[in-house]
Amino acid sequence: MWDCTAKQLQASLAGGMRQGDVLMVKERGLPDGQDMGTSAVLAGSHRVVARRIVRNHDGRVWALDPSLQHIKAQHDQVWADREGWYSIRVAYSDAAWDFAQRLGD
Numbered sequence: 001m002w003d004c005t006a007k008q009l010q011a012s013l014a015g016g017m018r019q020g021d022v023l024m025v026k027e028r029g030l031p032d033g034q035d036m037g038t039s040a041v042l043a044g045s046h047r048v049v050a051r052r053i054v055r056n057h058d059g060r061v062w063a064l065d066p067s068l069q070h071i072k073a074q075h076d077q078v079w080a081d082r083e084g085w086y087s088i089r090v091a092y093s094d095a096a097w098d099f100a101q102r103l104g105d
Helices: 006-014
Strands: 022-026 033-042 046-056 061-064 067-070 085-090
Touching: 033 061
Parallel strands: none
Antiparallel strands: 022 085, 033 046, 046 061, 046 067, 061 085
């Protein structure tokens, strides 16, 4: 769902670092990619605020000391449980049935 290991998922959930379909995963090392500033909107509904945000070569967003804010205020704000770099992962979803449609987050 978030393209992470079971250990990463367990650590992120235990630290309260999930907001709806967006998950913060603690990363090792430093990202290499395009600097996006200190605020970015993902999946049209989640704002990431961090000291620095980078999109790496495969499109994954990394954030330094991030917090997540839900634009529609349907989820409480969440913060990284410790300092450092986190990848911000949006859950992938399968296509809806032909008689259904996704209503959004």
